[in-house]
Amino acid sequence: MKIELPPFILQILKKFQDSGYEIYIVGGAVRDILTKRPVDDWDFTTDATPPEILKIFPDGFYDNVFGTVGISHESSPNPYEITTFRREFDYSDHRRPTKVEWGKTLEDDLQRRDFTINAMALAIEQESKRVKEWKNKTSTLPLSRSFTLIDRYDGQNDLENKLIRAVGDPNKRFREDALRMMRAVRIAAELGFTIEDKTFEAIKNNSGLINKIAKERVKDELLKIIASHNPYEGVVIFRNSGLMEEIIPEMEAAFGVEQKSPGRHHIYDVGTHSLLSLKNVAEKNNDAIVRLATLIHDIGKPKTFKKQDNGVITFYNHELVSGRIARDIAKRLRFSKKQAEKFYRLVRYHQFTVDEKQTDSSLRRFIRNVGLENVSDMIDLRVGDRLGGGARETSWRLEEFKKRLIEVQKQPFTVHDLKITGHDVMRELGIKPGPIVGMVLNKIYDEVVEKKVENKKEVLVKLLKELTLN
Secondary structure, three states, X not given: OEEEOOHHHHHHHHHHHHOOOOEEEEOHHXXXXXXXXXXXXXEEEEOOOHHHXXXXXXOOEOOOOOOEEEEEEOOXXXXXXXXXXXXXXXXXXXXXXXXXXXXXXXXXXXXXXXXXXXXXXXXXXXXXXXXXXXXXXXXXXXXXXXXXXXXXXXXXXXXXXXXEOEOOOHHHHHHHOOHHHHHHHXXXXXXXXXEOHHHHHHHHHHHHHHHHOOHHXXXXXXXXXXXOOOHHHHHHHHHHOOHHHHHOHHHHOOOOOOOOOOOOOOOOOHHHHHHHHHHHHOOOOOOHHHXXXXXXXXXXXXXXXXXXXXXXXXXXXXXXXXXXXXXXXXXXXXXXXXXXXXXXXXXXXXXXXXXXXXXXXXXXXHHHHHOHHHHHHHHHHHHHHHHHOOOOOOOHHHHHHHHHHHHHOOOOOOHHHOOOOHHHHHHHHOXXXXXHHHHHHHHHHHHHHOOXXXXXXXXXXXXXXXXXXX
């Protein structure tokens, strides 16, 4: 098959070929090439050992036990990884092999890989005599070259049928590396594929092993599922596989908790509503934290569920409980401080009031609680929440609320937002640094907040000159 590759990729292949070594493009890069998707990460495998690779690329770096040499190049933000054929043994921690040996053949390398669509390799074909003669006349490599596809496990057929299938025994693959279960769900969500029956059954049978994996790695895969093109379908697979119950058991508990009752607009149980909310917010917002917050925004409802004698269902203060659970999840999955704070705020304050009678002070309090930088994301969450509950996308009250949020943001939120500073106060009043400066600024701030004066420097300076200090 004819494939057009970036110049540096061809240089890598050619250098190994000229040095007498085998080299193949492997992994996700092959999958992406065959499906005509952009390739973000290029991986290669070779019969050359790391020291031999470093002779070909002296600027490469090698600091691991798995035989991988990284090569940096200006053509990619990610290093190109070249790994010696290897065989792996004894995955005692269900993540990393305790013993690695250099393999002798490509087959040794491919049989250890996770899924058939990732176990294909591309080999550049030897150049014909005519091409070699042509190259003697020019220093430019032809970008389009002929490649042979090596496909021992029918990965191309699975790719065409949109299937995720484990290489060999799926139970063995997942016991070797339990993170592969999350990776199967993530690839299915990213590509819109389904997981082959035996492979999916093996995930269900081994789902508990995910607790052996470092939480940071689990979080990374979960956020990739949520950030994919198909987050709704991805979370459905995530749940049906049993992985949700292991990783976010509080979310699994939300399914089957009814909400439909007299005087309420909800028509779905809490879990189903949450899934549909995610589906709808994903059409507006690509942020994985916003999407995950939307998925779990009602996660506190199972603990606050009450059904009154008249059949009315209540979830009083569920947002407080949801906020606490959000903090627990963020801590459990090792969110960064920034991720955890945003995640918590979106969940804790999602139950905000939309009322035309709200004061500017209440709107400002909402913005302070949510965080000015998160206001737009919170509105997206609310719209997803509405659509996920069977309501219309918006209402006149919500539209009016959004307009007033814009207006109220034109007002200062703290003394630091005033158009004058302490230096202006000292200069105009002829005073030295001290507590009086802060008192004056606070007095002017109150005047601006109460809309008695505009937050313009010339207006505030004039006000300063009119002040009398007691």
